[in-house]
Amino acid sequence: MNVAFLYTLVGVGLFCLGLYALIVQAHLLRKILAFNIMGSGIFLVLVALAKRSGNAIPDPVPHAMVITGIVVAVSATALALTLILKLTTETGKAELPDEGGE
């Protein structure tokens, strides 16, 4: 088992951990953190798999993807935090309101 494979496994682990927390946690801030952890897991997988076999120079394309992904994650988090703030002032708690009807 080489280092890149270990990092990939850790990335997959982070992704699954985030997914679990996303489903289980009710607090919206925790859900957003869970998203960030899931994202970091994917970024770790991308960076780890960019390392080619042996001592060759790593593939730069996944690194570029990770940078783009971080930008997207930051803006998504910003939007989510704003929504949480609005929702908290409106309902008094940072959780999803119960679905009416259905």
Place this chain on the structure above:
Amino acid sequence: MRVESSTLMAAIFLDVPWAVVLILLPLAGALVCFISPAVAKSVVLLTVFANTVSVAGLAWQVMENGVYRHAVGGWGAPLGIDLYADGLSLLMLLMTALVGLAVSVYSTAYFDQPQAARFWPLWLLLLTALNALFLAADIFNIYVTLELMGLSAVALSALSGGKDALGGAMRYLLATLLGSLLFLFGVALLYHGFGSVDIIILGQRIVASPIVWAALALITAGLTLKTALFPLHFWLPPAHASAPAPVSAVLSALVVKASFYILLRLWLEFFAPLGVEDIGTLLGLLGAAAVLWGSVQALRQSRLKLLVAYSTVAQIGYLFLAFPLAVGSNVTAWNAVACLALSHALAKAAMFLVAGNLLRFGGHDRIADLDRVVQRLPLTVAAFALAGMSIMGLPPSGGFVGKWLLLEAALIQGRWDLAAVMMIGGLMAAGYVFKVLGFAFTQANIPQKSKAVPATMEWAALLLAVAAVLLGFLAVPLLALVGMGMPFGSSEVGP
């Protein structure tokens, strides 16, 4: 002399890189709207009109020169970002342009000032994202445009404020972010396995292997969540029903179609050649369940916007019925999807605009208290009836052609079960459309005040509904347009 100048015009028209215009124009429009809200209304109208012209220009280019490919900045496929357009992309761009035009005109009368200032830039950003998504040639670019689309759509659905809208938007944000992350994981795996993100190159390199199955599972899960395929539709009704009417129209007509488009595109290019009938069958089953469940829920609703939102869940199911039916070189099912997607976009946008009119008129959207709107808002009710025709699949509407083709594909394959689902779904659609129309004639028990509805809002809804019906007559040229570049495979068995 006149001939010369017209050929010169044609040459200039053909030389313009329309695909680039389609992305830059709404983006620039959005920035202008954001900086100076005073001119926003005219800027938006100008932008959506120019956007429609650009789609026509791009369609002409594709007709003249075949499949369109533009290397942004001159870099080219492996490193740079490419724009790509074939018949399928053109169909989606056309759909976006038509719905966008009607919704923009409608919105000029719908929003009052403080909301309008927030709506216009977000709407043009969403238009940018949609156009960019339909022109994307690589799967990472698709991820980025998917996120752009999701974020602007969430912001739009939160626009009206209040507990319902914010809760709906939050739920929508969680669903769309999860969908995007699953998709991104799939992209990462595909890039690792095959060393490219370009759709065409990947399509040539992909071979059956564990990494492809993992990617297929992640991408399909992410995109079906974003498309609100049953049972992953939980986020759609609250988000679509609590947003302002023009936003609901855009979300239901265009945004869910965008993620469906990606799934369809990747399915055709990557996964279908590998022989994944089981997954196709599964998607078809979920589609059938969506048709039944969405229709039943729509019948049970007492509020018009929720009814229309659940109808979207059902109609999306029809799109997925094509996956098990499109085996081998049979393109009938995919042609059906093209017709259904466009006619549903037009009809459903019209229905949500109608719901907005009724909400404005009576101050509520309780179906039982519609109170003789047929006499008082005849154009609006006519729009609902015509849109309903297309949703039910009555001839000669676009929905009829789509459902007919889908039924034909099902009968050719001997899939009586799916054919039965289509019939039952059509009957139930008739049920919920007539439920609304019935109450449009009756008098409500409680007295209610009514507000005037601007003529612009009535006509925008009516024209969309008329377009959905007229589509039935234009199905042949439409399918010829979609067939350009043969996105559904080379052997034409079609209608």
